[in-house]
Amino acid sequence: MKRFDFGLRLVRLTMTGAVLTALFACSSEPVNPPAELEDFEPQVFMKRLWKAPVGSGDNELGLSLVPVLRDGKIYTVDSFGLLQVTDARSGKKIRKQQLTERVLGGLGVDQLCLYYTSFQGDLVCLEPETGNQRWRRKLASEIVAAPSSNNRVVVVHTTDGKVFAHDASEGNLLWRYDNIGPVLTLRGNPSPVLADGQVITAFADGELIAFEERSGQVLWKTALAVSEGRTELERLVDADGQPVLSDNLVYAVAYQGNVVAVDRRSGTEVWSKEASSFNGLAVDEEHLYVSLADGTLLALNRENSNEVWRSERFLNRRLGTPYAFGNVLLVDDFEGYVHVLLKSNGKQAFRLRPDSDGIMGRPILAGNDLFYYVRDGYLVAYKIYR
Numbered sequence: 001m002k003r004f005d006f007g008l009r010l011v012r013l014t015m016t017g018a019v020l021t022a023l024f025a026c027s028s029e030p031v032n033p034p035a036e037l038e039d040f041e042p043q044v045f046m047k048r049l050w051k052a053p054v055g056s057g058d059n060e061l062g063l064s065l066v067p068v069l070r071d072g073k074i075y076t077v078d079s080f081g082l083l084q085v086t087d088a089r090s091g092k093k094i095r096k097q098q099l100t101e102r103v104l105g106g107l108g109v110d111q112l113c114l115y116y117t118s119f120q121g122d123l124v125c126l127e128p129e130t131g132n133q134r135w136r137r138k139l140a141s142e143i144v145a146a147p148s149s150n151n152r153v154v155v156v157h158t159t160d161g162k163v164f165a166h167d168a169s170e171g172n173l174l175w176r177y178d179n180i181g182p183v184l185t186l187r188g189n190p191s192p193v194l195a196d197g198q199v200i201t202a203f204a205d206g207e208l209i210a211f212e213e214r215s216g217q218v219l220w221k222t223a224l225a226v227s228e229g230r231t232e233l234e235r236l237v238d239a240d241g242q243p244v245l246s247d248n249l250v251y252a253v254a255y256q257g258n259v260v261a262v263d264r265r266s267g268t269e270v271w272s273k274e275a276s277s278f279n280g281l282a283v284d285e286e287h288l289y290v291s292l293a294d295g296t297l298l299a300l301n302r303e304n305s306n307e308v309w310r311s312e313r314f315l316n317r318r319l320g321t322p323y324a325f326g327n328v329l330l331v332d333d334f335e336g337y338v339h340v341l342l343k344s345n346g347k348q349a350f351r352l353r354p355d356s357d358g359i360m361g362r363p364i365l366a367g368n369d370l371f372y373y374v375r376d377g378y379l380v381a382y383k384i385y386r
Contacts, residue, residue, distance in 0.1 A: 032315075032316045033316060034295075034315070034316045034317045034318075034333075034334070034335075035295065035312075035313060035314055035315045035316060035317055037337070037351070038313055038348070040347070040348040040349075040351075042349060042350050043342060043347070043349035043350070044328060044340060044349045044350050044384060044385065044386050045350065045384075045385045046340065046350055046352055046370070046382045046383065046384045046385070047382065047383050047385065048352075048380065048381070048382050049091070049369070049381040049382060049383055050090070050091030050380075050381050051091070051378050051379070051380045051381075052086055052091040052092070052093070052378065052379050052380075053377060053378055054076040054078070054082075054084045054086060054373070054377060054378065054379045055076065055077070055078030055080070055082035055084060055377045056078045056079065056080055056082065056377045057078055057079070057357075057360060057373075057374065057375045057376045057377035057378075058078070058079050058360055058375050059078070059079040059080065060375075061079055063079055063104065063105075063106075063144065063360065064105075064106055064144065064145075064146075064360060064361045065077055065078065065079065065103065065105070065106045065107070065360055065361055065373065066106030066107060066146045066360075066361030066362055066373070067106070067107060067361065067364060067371070067373045067379070068107045068108065068109040068114070068364075069088060069364045069366060069371070070109050070114075070128060072087065072088050072089065073085050073086065073087060073088060073094060074086045074087075074088050074364060074371060074379060075107055075109065075114055075128070076107075076373055076379060077099070077103050077106075077107055077116055078103070078377055079102055079103060079104075080102055080103075081098060081099035081100070081101055081102050081103050082096060082097075082098055082099070083096065083097045083098075083099055083116075083126075083131065084096040084097075086379055088364075088366065088369070088371065088381070091379070091381060095131070097131040099116075101118045101119065101120065101122075102118065102119045103116050103117070103118060103119070104117050104118060104119050104142065104143060104144055105117035105143045105144050105145055105146055105147070105156075106145070106146035106361050107146055107147075108146045108147035108148055108149055108154065108191075109128065109149070110149040110150065110151045110154070110168060111151050112125070112134075112149075112151060112168050112169060113125035113126060113127070113128070113134055113149070113154070113168060114126045114127075114128045114131075115146075115147040115149065115154055116147075117143040117144075117147065117156065120138070121138060121139050121140050121141050121142060121143065121158075122136055122137065122138050122139065123136070123137045123139055123143070123147060123154070123156055123164070123166065123171075124136045125154070125168075125171060134171075135170065135171035136171070137164075137166060137171050137173065139156065139158065139162075139164055141158035141159070141160050141162050141164075142158060142159045142160065143156050143157070143158050143159070144159055145157050145190060145191045146191045146361075147191070148191045148192045148193065148194050148199075149168050149194070150168075150194040150195075150213075151168055152167075152168055152213070152214075153165050153166065153167065153168055153174060153194070153199070153213050153214065154166050154167075154168045155192045155194065155199050155201075155213075156192075157190065157191065157192055157201050161178065161179035161180065161203060161204060162176060162177065162178050162179070163176065163177040163179075163192065163199070163201060163211070163216075164176050165199065165211075165213065165214075165216060174214060174215075174216065175211075175214075175215060175216030176216070177209075177211065177216055177218075179203045179204070179205065179207070179209075180205075190202055190240060190241055190242040190243065190280065191242050193242065193243050193244075193245050193250070194213065195245050195264070196264070197212060197213050197214075198210050198211065198212065198213060198219065198264065199211040199212075199213050200243055200245065200250055200264070201243070202224060202240075202241070202243055202252050202254065206223055206224045206254045206257050207221055207222070207223055207224070208221070208222050208223075208224055208243065208250070208252050208260070208262065209221050210250075210264070210267060219267065220266065220267025221267065222260065222262050222267055222269055223257075224252055224253065224254035224257045224258055224260055240255070240278055240279070240280075241253055241277060241278070241279045241280030241281060241321060242280045242321075243280075243281075244280065244281050244282070244283045244288075245264060246283045246302075248263065248264045248265060249261050249262065249263060249264065249270060249302075250262045250263075250264050251281050251283055251288055251302075252281070253275050253277045253279075253280075253281055253290055254276075254277070255276050255277060255278055255293060256276050257274075257275070257276065258272045258273060258274055258275055259272070259273050259275040259277070259281070259288070259290055259300070259305070260272045260273075261288075261302070261305070271304060271305045272305070273300065273305040275290060275292060275298070276292055276293045276294075277290050277291060277292050277293055278293055279291050279319070279320055279321040279322075280321040281321070281322070282321070282322040282323050282324040282329065283302065283324065284324045284343065286301070286302060287299045287300060287301065287302060287308055287343065288300045288301075288302050288305075289322045289324065289329055289343075290322070291319035291320065291321065291322050291331055294315055294316065295312070295314045295315040295316050295317045295318070295319050296310060296311070296312050296314075296315065297310070297311040297312075297314065297319070297322065297329075297331065297341070297346065298310055299329075299343070299346060309345055309346040310346070311341065311346040313348070314331075314333060314339065317333040317334060317335070318333060318334035319331050319332070319333055320332040320333070320359065321362065323362065323363055323365065324343065325365055325370065325384070326368075326384065326386060327342065327343055327344070327386060328340050328341060328342060328343060328349055328350075328384070328386075329341045329342075329343050329346075330363065330370070332358070332359040334358060335353075335356065335358070336353050336354065336355050336356045336357055336358045336359065336374070336375075337351060337352070337353050338351070338352045338353070338354065338359070338372070339351055340352070352382065354372040354374050354378075354380040354382075355372075355374035355375065355376055355378060355380070357374060357375040357376045358374065358375045359372055359373070359374060359375070360373045360374060360375045361373055368383055368384050368385075369381060369382070369383055369384075370382045370383070370384060
């Protein structure tokens with residue numbers, strides 16, 4: 001059985017050994033074996049368009065080196081610092097660049113910069129077209145989440161609970177926030193969400209916090225979970241998934257906590273429903289979709305949290321974050337399969353496998369095209385026919 005790797009080195013207390021065993025019941029004879037994949041009648045068809053090599057991938061380090069799309073070009077980086085630009089239509093390489101350092105976090109992009117974070121804790125801004133360095137700032141903290149930017153500020157969330165906001169143009173530090181996290185955390189942090197002058201992100205203690213983007217003033221806080229129990233494992237309430245903003249509501253979920261809807265302007269909780277997830281959410285016009293820690297997939301009514309459908313066909317398959325794409329929902333698992341479900345009822349519509357080693361980061365969605373960066377260093381493009 002493949003080991004689920006939360007990270008590279010100790011951060012407060014790394015979840016390995018007995019902790020991982022308790023979480024996933026993982027052994028040579030697993031107590032909770034992954035569900036067998038079931039046969040189904042396809043409802044949609046997805047065709048692979050191309051597969052292109054883009055480096056060495058994550059070098060089996062469990063990273064989330066998310067790619068970005070800008071002006072019809074897909075930017076990828078591997079853990080050894082190979083930056084490649086690929087034409088999204090043809091899969092042909094436009095250019096590649098060997099960075100002078102290894103890379104830890106995924107990419108961020110805006111009109112000014114292409115951002116990455118190094119193993120040494122640096123935040124780096126490159127000019128997207130040339131790859132020339134525009135500025136560099138040392139944060140002295142480990143960053144595994146991709147930077148977020150809105151062309152005015154670029155924000156990073158570090159593994160030790162800090163948030164740094166820099167001026168996107170010059171890289172000057174605008175503010176920082178220190179969150180004192182618990183002893184035991186999941187490996188990773190969500191990328192902050194930037195919208196309408198706010199920076200919104202979730203923390204390892206289960207809090208969701210909104211900041212004013214230029215000053216760092218805390219505008220509101222809300223709890224996604226309350227830490228309870230006698231052991232550190234029982235008290236684990238980390239929120240590793242990126243919050244989702246839609247129609248002035250922020251949706252977020254935590255492990256051993258709740259999925260909540262919060263008014264972005266006031267921080268008032270609109271509704272809360274018990275849930276436990278390691279991942280983020282997907283939201284469309286009517287529904288919210290969440291993959292629970294045990295592999296259950298849920299669709300909830302956005303307005304009142306009522307359950308629309310539930311699928312338990314992927315139990316213990318360590319699902320990733322679901323993504324809404326047209327009339328289907330996409331979710332990957334630990335064996336590299338991407339399961340395609342109908343959003344209306346949760347029935348399986350298709351299945352693909354970009355790579356057996358698994359998916360790295362979120363997919364890129366563009367029109368009817370879908371792009372996956374896989375762990376062994378390939379970019380794979382698909383087209384969906386409905």
